[in-house]
Amino acid sequence: MHWEKREMRRRSRLAAACVAGAMWVTAAGADTLRVPADYATIQQAIDAASPGDRVVVADGVYTGSGNVDLNFGGKAIVVQSARGPAGCVIDCQASVSNPHRGFVFNSGETAESVVEGFTIRNGSTANGAIDDQFNGAAILVTLGSSPTIRNMILTGNYAGCWGGAICCSHGSSPTILNCVMTGNTSNDDGGGVFAWNGSSPRILNCLIADNHAPVTGGGVSIFDTGAVIVNSTIVNNVSRFGAGVLDSSSQTAIVNTIIRGNTGGDQIWGRPAVSYSNIEGGFTGAGNIDAAPHYVDASTGDFRLLSGSPGVDAGDNQGVPADAASDLSGLPRFVDDAFTPDTGRGAAPIVDIGAFETQGGIPCTGSERIASSRCRGDEFEHRLIVKLKKGAAGDAFAVRLSTGETAYGALNDRGTGKARFDQLFGEERGVQALWGCGATDEDVYVCP
Template identity: 40%
Template sequence: MRTLTVFACGALMFGWAAGAEATTWYVPSQCPNIQAGIDSAAAGDTVLVADGTYTGDGNRNIDFLGKAILVTSENGPAVTIIDCESVDRAFFFQNDEDSSSVLRGFTITNGNASYGGAIRCDFGSSPTIEGNTITGNYSTDGGGGIYLEYGSPTIVDNAIAGNTSLWHGGGIHSYDASPRILGNTIQSNSADDPTWECYGGGIYCEYGSPVIVGNTITENTVDYLGGGIYCDGVSGIIRGNVITLNVADNLDDDCYGGGIYEEDSPSLLIEYNTIMGNVADWCGSGIASYSSSSTIEDNTIIGNIDTDFGGGIYCEFSNPTIRGNTVAGNCGYYGGGIYCGASSPLVEGNLVSGNESGYGGGVFCDFGSDPSFAGNTIAENLATHDGGGMYCYWSEPTVVNCIFWGDSAGSGNGQEVYLDWDSVINIDYSDIQGGSPGVYVVPGCTLYWGVGNINSNPLFVTGPLGDYYLSQIAAGQGTDSPCVDAGDPGSAVPAGGTTRTDRVADALPVDMGYHYPTNRPPDLVDQPDTTVAENEYLTFTLEVSDPEGDSISFSSPDLPGGATLKR
């Protein structure tokens, strides 16, 4: 049976639709300002705002008054501007608004307020904020662009750019809320104050269950923790985002998490993101995990750079599950790809390649860490000193079903693995270049060279998704890799995983090393918004093909009349 994984980076929404008795209130031809339009409106009405720049009383600190109404521009944010003139914010939702209170299609700029420079949602209010440009706003406390407290607002398809907070959340600050943050561009926001430690250049989340899906989070800056996203005590989802070129940097403090910083978040799921080119001036330029046991799964973590620990992933006092990621081309002085400090993560089914460091080009295990490595390929990493593939300092990792090959160390010591300071390592059913002599053991350390290990060229070949498939006659190559069917007989095969260039799934006995997915999520093309008129219906069909080129389609149920289908 063929299986298709469909992953959408946008949001599918049923927008607000006016009923038969609804009234449209026109600003400024009928109502002099936006607040006057809202004051006049009843549930189901629309406040339609003409092109222009709106300033002064009635056009700032606007209150929806708990009404289920649509406040929208006539022709979009480029020509409909709310200029707060650095006096206050534009909107304050504070009366139990729900998703039927919709704000759409404005540019909001020059807001200046504590807690939400442009928009504040408080007291459990949960409006829909859609299709706006929120730029050049300023908050003395949290949320240069948007501040959320409690509630479950939907923030979708907005451009949130160039906002500043003197505390946390340059773009968005969420406190004990469960927002849906979907398909936004969150760019060039900053959380920076020379007298405070600030968190979350792009997004700050403390407590709650945020859903952060399909956003572009780029070029945001913070002076301490979380250039792109900061999470503390949350149980949400970070999925399918492009998190790139964010910076955590401060000349006076050690900074963590250029892309993502997460702390005390045992149920946080971080998956299917592209985390690329982020910078932290200390630890975890891609992802920094502190005192957490989150799941970090199926991400592409590439080209992140920091000055010290864990260029790709940094773990401190953490036991996350790190599964199915590509960790490549990252740099950090201790652990170019992954750093574990006093941590015992499960590191399973990852590709760790082309990373660089001083010590531990692929992985650095430090200070009482006991990580478990299973089914990884750790290849072609570079340490300018010791431990090209892995460096262990006072740690006890276990390794099974892994490939360590083509790594290098400038000192010549531990091209693949280097053990230091009372470290102990157990290796079984793995392909280690150089065999047991390829593991450099400092006196006082212990290597347990178990069963099923080999020292044979794995015969990597290039396939549809990368360069670390295994040569297999059944897939069309001339010879079989020695790693095929050479894993632990008691190990399960990764679900939907393959080492074959023809994408046929692996079967027992399991192959050593990283398994590519047999199916990759398709790229979805945006379609125009479609509004269904009264008494009409719409059915939509998603058509994709599986790896063999066969067509697969999915049709929705009919949508009710008066609904709007959004991507």
């Protein structure tokens, strides 16, 4: 029986706390309830939990009754996956005619009610207007609830009205931290996140990409209230008004955020307070820029910034709250990039713009070098290919020509990299390679 399992866990709690290599620490007097080892479904574990308890869900794909439409019932508990969102999936298997979502918070939950580390996919509401039953296809937060939503992947969900991934309504202000929202759709507003009626979400270190809303806010739509958006990357969303962000009340604050590549309307609609952000087309505000971000590989959804990006060391240190001290990858904020001048605000090291922080500190191998600098082409066009080798996997690099042209990149798993320059002609000139670890090498090239 469940109460017997619970009592056994209480008696063994102190002994378990002494086991080396524990993955988390629970408060004194709190229990860890495991799914499916102790409880067959996630909701059964939530129902059995007491304030301060932790529900830990093993890797797997969870479907059906007891694993969708999950509700904390106002409890201050943590519900988390054991190993992160990649391996722990809540598949709602929903449709307009068979609506289900991942979680609903509607009992006044506070920041101590935490959901963490799940993928929620294939959620759906019915089609309709305004009422909460039509909103928030992955997560609905309503009726004065303000939980913490952390380290989640919300993808492929559909809302019949507002909030393809998350809807915040009726005075609810959750913290949405280190989350990925991609490929979600609303039938009206807020392809990623929608908030209204006195709700003010905090959106920190989030990637909001490839979401769609036919009317407003392909990424985020904020009605009649304000939100806080910090160190997020909002890209490739689609909507008619505010393809990236819509702020109807002009009360939203956006800091250290990339809003680019959104289509169908302006990147931002409304007059939010925007600062130290990279906005396509520009936007009034201190420290804002309009420059190609130089992602690692946007074609594969890798929106990390390459070393030397104009968004590196260009944010506002004062804009980073204490609970966003690591980036979306879980890596530290405030890492200096030796290739990039500090253009942001604050004492070095200065935070980057966007959801990801470019990392330094990879040690040199001592064998970094330019393997070759060769020109190829014909009498009409030449290409210079500079190949690097024997570096540390993942280390950043910059290749600079004596003409001033520079290419940036990161070494592959073999510790090699390549830079390409087009249409080069003339006499022998110099090329310099710089690695993030501090190594340098020089060579010469000639493109006849």
